[in-house]
Amino acid sequence: MENAGIDLFEAMSTLSSVRRLRQDPIPDDVLRRILTAATWAPSGGNRQGWRFMVVKDPQTKRRLRDLYLPHWTAYESAHRPTLATLPEPERSRMTRNYDTARHLAERIHEAPVIVVVCVHLPDLAITDAKLDRPSVVGGGSIYPAVQNLLLACRAFGLGATLTTLLCMSEPKVRELLAIPGDWATAAYVPIGYPEGRGHGPLSRKPVEKVTFRDRWDTPLF
Amino acid sequence: MENAGIDLFEAMSTLSSVRRLRQDPIPDDVLRRILTAATWAPSGGNRQGWRFMVVKDPQTKRRLRDLYLPHWTAYESAHRPTLATLPEPERSRMTRNYDTARHLAERIHEAPVIVVVCVHLPDLAITDAKLDRPSVVGGGSIYPAVQNLLLACRAFGLGATLTTLLCMSEPKVRELLAIPGDWATAAYVPIGYPEGRGHGPLSRKPVEKVTFRDRWDTPLF
Numbered sequence: 153m154e155n156a157g158i159d160l161f162e163a164m165s166t167l168s169s170v171r172r173l174r175q176d177p178i179p180d181d182v183l184r185r186i187l188t189a190a191t192w193a194p195s196g197g198n199r200q201g202w203r204f205m206v207v208k209d210p211q212t213k214r215r216l217r218d219l220y221l222p223h224w225t226a227y228e229s230a231h232r233p234t235l236a237t238l239p240e241p242e243r244s245r246m247t248r249n250y251d252t253a254r255h256l257a258e259r260i261h262e263a264p265v266i267v268v269v270c271v272h273l274p275d276l277a278i279t280d281a282k283l284d285r286p287s288v289v290g291g292g293s294i295y296p297a298v299q300n301l302l303l304a305c306r307a308f309g310l311g312a313t314l315t316t317l318l319c320m321s322e323p324k325v326r327e328l329l330a331i332p333g334d335w336a337t338a339a340y341v342p343i344g345y346p347e348g349r350g351h352g353p354l355s356r357k358p359v360e361k362v363t364f365r366d367r368w369d370t371p372l373f
Numbered sequence: 374m375e376n377a378g379i380d381l382f383e384a385m386s387t388l389s390s391v392r393r394l395r396q397d398p399i400p401d402d403v404l405r406r407i408l409t410a411a412t413w414a415p416s417g418g419n420r421q422g423w424r425f426m427v428v429k430d431p432q433t434k435r436r437l438r439d440l441y442l443p444h445w446t447a448y449e450s451a452h453r454p455t456l457a458t459l460p461e462p463e464r465s466r467m468t469r470n471y472d473t474a475r476h477l478a479e480r481i482h483e484a485p486v487i488v489v490v491c492v493h494l495p496d497l498a499i500t501d502a503k504l505d506r507p508s509v510v511g512g513g514s515i516y517p518a519v520q521n522l523l524l525a526c527r528a529f530g531l532g533a534t535l536t537t538l539l540c541m542s543e544p545k546v547r548e549l550l551a552i553p554g555d556w557a558t559a560a561y562v563p564i565g566y567p568e569g570r571g572h573g574p575l576s577r578k579p580v581e582k583v584t585f586r587d588r589w590d591t592p593l594f
Contacts, residue, residue: 156382160528163381164413164521184594188580192385193520194535197452198470200578209587227498231418249419271509277448278507280540280557286499288492288559289537291512292519296535299414299517300385303524307381314415314517316510319501330589336501338509357421359409366430368551373405 156185156307163306166351170311171256173263173344182308183265186343189304190269193297201275202297205268205329213261215328216318216340223317224257245355256313256342263342268325269298270335294338301341311346314339377406377528384527387572391532392477394484394565403529404486407564410525411490414518422496423518426489426550434482436549437539437561444538445478466576477534477563484563489546490519491556515559522562532567535560 187204195201207213228250235246260266271294280289298314305312318325318340325337365372408425416422428434449471456467481487492515501510519535526533539546539561546558586593 158381160379160381160384160524161377161410164410164524167413167415169415169419180594184580187584189382189385191577191580191583192388192575194388194390194523196537198390198576200583203583203585203589205585205587205589206593207587212587223500273507276507276509277537279444279537280543281507283540283543283557285557286494286497286502286511287508288497288511288515288557289540290507290509292516292535292537292560294509295513295516296520296523298513299520302415302517303381303385314513316417316498316500316513319504319510322501322504329587332589336504336506336509339513354413355419356412359405359412362412362421362424363408364424364426366426366428366433366550368424368426368553372427373401 158307163303165354167302167306168351168354169313170346170350171252171313172347173311173342174347175262175264176345177264178310178343182310186301186304186308186310190297190301193300195293195297196275196277199275199293201272202294203270203335205270205331207266207268207329208264210261212328213263213266216266216325217259217261219321219324220260220318221257223320224254227317228254260342263344265343267301267341267343268329268337269294269301269339269341270331271338273334273336291338298339298341305343306351309345309350310343311350312341312343314341316340379528384524386575388523388527389572389575390534391567391571392473392534393568394532394563395568396483396485397566398485399531399564403531407522407525407529407531411518411522414521416514416518417496417498420496420514422493423515424491424556426491426552428487428489428550429485431482433549434484434487437487437546438480438482440542440545441481441539442478444541445475448538449475481563484565486564488522488562488564489550489558490515490522490560490562491552492559494555494557512559519560519562526564527572530566530571531564532571533562533564535562537561
C-alpha cells in the first residue's frame, strides 16, 4: 500500500471534524495504516496501554447509535439555546456544527467503522488525581494516539471526529464489546469517506491570544 | 519563515521523547509556528480552552526544576527496581530511558523553553466524571493540541517530551506563573534542539496486538 503523502502542517491545519460520512467501506490496508499511526503516539512510560476496537458489525453499530442519540439530544437541549447569544458569523458556524452533530448522532451507525479507543487504567500515572479539581492527566496517555489517528485519516481522505458522549454509557458499551473492567473507553471515533468536501479551513483563535511568556496574561508575541 | 516540510507519516513514525537538550535559544518565529500548530487541534465544542505559557525566564525555569526533581526521584525509586524483571532488550532500553529521564529532571531548567499547557476547566464536558473509575475524558480537549505541538517540534528538528509530574505541584506552579484558579496545568513540555541524534525509530507493540474487531480479543488483522 503506497504512502498517503501529505505535509505535516498541511494535515494539521486542515484537520476538521467531519460528521457527514458515506457508507462506503474502508479497505483493511487503510485501517491498518491509520491504526499503526495511532500506535506511534507517546504514552506515559511508553506503556502503550491502548486497544483499538474497530466496530464494523451493523447490529453493534446500531446499538451504539441507540445509546449515543439520547446523550446528544440532552446535550443539544442544554447547549443549543445558548447559540442565540453569539455574534455572527460565530452563531451561523456553530449552528451548522450542531446540525451536523445531530446528523451524526442519528446516523453514527452508518459510518463504515466506529473505532472505540480503550485505555488500560492500571498503566496510568494520574499525577493530578489528588488535586482539588477535575482530573485530566489520565488522558495524556491516550489522546495523543487519537490525534495521530485523526491526522492519519486526514491523509487518506477519510473524515472522522473525536466523540466522548458514549463514555456516559460505558457500562453498557463494556457489556456490548466485552471490554474488561480495567480498561476504560476514552474516545469513539466514527470514520468514513466524507459526503461533502470533508476537511477544510479551521476556525481558531489566533495564537497571539492564547500564548503567554513566563506569567499569565503576559503576551509572548 | 519557510515551511518546515516533512511528511506526516515520517513525522509521526519518528517522534520520540527527546530528553537531552541543548541550551541554544529557539527563534520566536519557530515558537510561533509550533504553537500555532497546537491551536489547530480539535477540542470539545471547538471551545479551544487552552493557553500555552512559554517559560523562558531562568529563575522561573530553575524553580520548576526544583519542584520537578523530587517528584522524579520518588517515581524513579518506586519504578526503577521493576526494570530488573524485564527481559532484554527491553531492560536495556528502559534503563536508558530512566537515565535520560533523570538527566532531564536534573536539567529541565536548561531547556531554552518549558511550555506549560493549561486547560480551562469550565470548558470541559467530562462525560466520564460520574463513572466508577478514574476520569480521562477531560484530557480529550487538550492532549490532541500537545500532540500537534510535539509533531511540529519534530518538523523543526526540536526535541521535546510530554511530562506531567509537575501537576503534583500545581498549586505552587499556579502561584509561580499566576495561573487563575479555573485553569489547570495539563502538560509541561521542555523543548530544545537535541544534544544527540534526537528523534529516531520507535519501540512500539505491533498494531495486530492492539486492534480488535467488534469484540474484545477478536483480532481485526
